[in-house]
Amino acid sequence: MSDSESLFEAVATAKEDRVMALVREQIAAGVPATEILAECNRGMVELGNRFSSGDCFLPDLMFAGMIMKQAMAELSPLLAESEDATSRGTVVMGSVQHDVHDIGKDIVITMLRGVGFDVVDLGVDVPPEKFVEAITKHNPQVVGMSVLLTTCFKSVIATVAAIKQAGQREKVSLMVGGAAASDLLRQNAECDYYGRTAVDAVKFASSVAEAA
Numbered sequence: 450m451s452d453s454e455s456l457f458e459a460v461a462t463a464k465e466d467r468v469m470a471l472v473r474e475q476i477a478a479g480v481p482a483t484e485i486l487a488e489c490n491r492g493m494v495e496l497g498n499r500f501s502s503g504d505c506f507l508p509d510l511m512f513a514g515m516i517m518k519q520a521m522a523e524l525s526p527l528l529a530e531s532e533d534a535t536s537r538g539t540v541v542m543g544s545v546q547h548d549v550h551d552i553g554k555d556i557v558i559t560m561l562r563g564v565g566f567d568v569v570d571l572g573v574d575v576p577p578e579k580f581v582e583a584i585t586k587h588n589p590q591v592v593g594m595s596v597l598l599t600t601c602f603k604s605v606i607a608t609v610a611a612i613k614q615a616g617q618r619e620k621v622s623l624m625v626g627g628a629a630a631s632d633l634l635r636q637n638a639e640c641d642y643y644g645r646t647a648v649d650a651v652k653f654a655s656s657v658a659e660a661a
């Protein structure tokens with residue numbers, strides 16, 4: 450292991466010890482948690498590119514997922530620091546049906562909670578009817594769907610259709626995000642908002658809360 454290896458490179462090559470050492474070093478040096486996280490995310494995207502080109506394999510993705518969760522355990526308390534203890538509203542979040550990626554969803558949740566939202570985490574591989582049930586039970590202002598697989602576009606569309614069918618569409622704002630999402634998906638699925646990052650999710654939920 451080279452001591453000059455950056456956090457980006459260490460994540461992209463799934464080097465657990467180096468990632469954790471650099472995360473702790475950067476926290477101690479006062480680098481904002483959001484910046485540390487952004488560099489980890491870029492590393493994960495690079496790892497995905499290496500996976501696509503056959504330079505690494507599924508176990509590497511799984512291992513990197515575990516490393517990211519460890520890094521998140523260190524960063525979450527910093528991301529969740531909030532001056533405002535009163536609830537700003539409720540958000541229901543889940544990774545859509547057939548999608549088990551949860552690292553990005555969990556970051557979105559941590560950041561939303563950090564700025565004072567109550568978040569109901571439905572987990573991963575969430576079928577449309579679970580979103581509908583959660584809306585009935587928790588009466589959220591915002592529902593967020595995370596999607597990392599292009600094969601799961603149809604899950605986003607099916608979730609929105611189920612929400613419409615249940616007569617809930619007018620009472621919730623729908624946001625979609627995750628590496629496979631785009632503004633085109635937002636349009637096709639008739640969501641209200643596409644966000645590229647967890648910070649975008651916070652901005653959108655905050656704008657909905659402020660307008661209420």
Ligand code: B12
Binds near residue numbers: 501510513547557595
């Ligand atoms: C780690 C990983 C895995 C891990 C996941 C571990 C876990 N617990 O999540 C494991 C090993 C399980 C996995 C499995 C698979 N994976 Co995978 N995986 C990845 C990888 C490398 C990183 C994902 C990640 O965590 N990124 C870091 C997080 C922080 O980023 P993020 O999720 O995008 O979230 C950020 C934003 O998008 C945003 N965000 C996220 N959600 C939301 C929601 C809202 C509402 C908003 C506003 C914002 C938002 O906020 C976050 C922070 O800013 C990606 C590569 C990539 N480019 O994404 C491939 C990738 C997503 N996987 C891929 C594939 C193909 C698979 C498998 C099919 C592989 C296989 N052959 O089995 C399976 C599918 C499993 C399933 N059914 O879901 C492909 C998808 C290709 C495609 N176009 O569909 C990718 C892109 C890799 C590639 N380049 O080929 N994977």
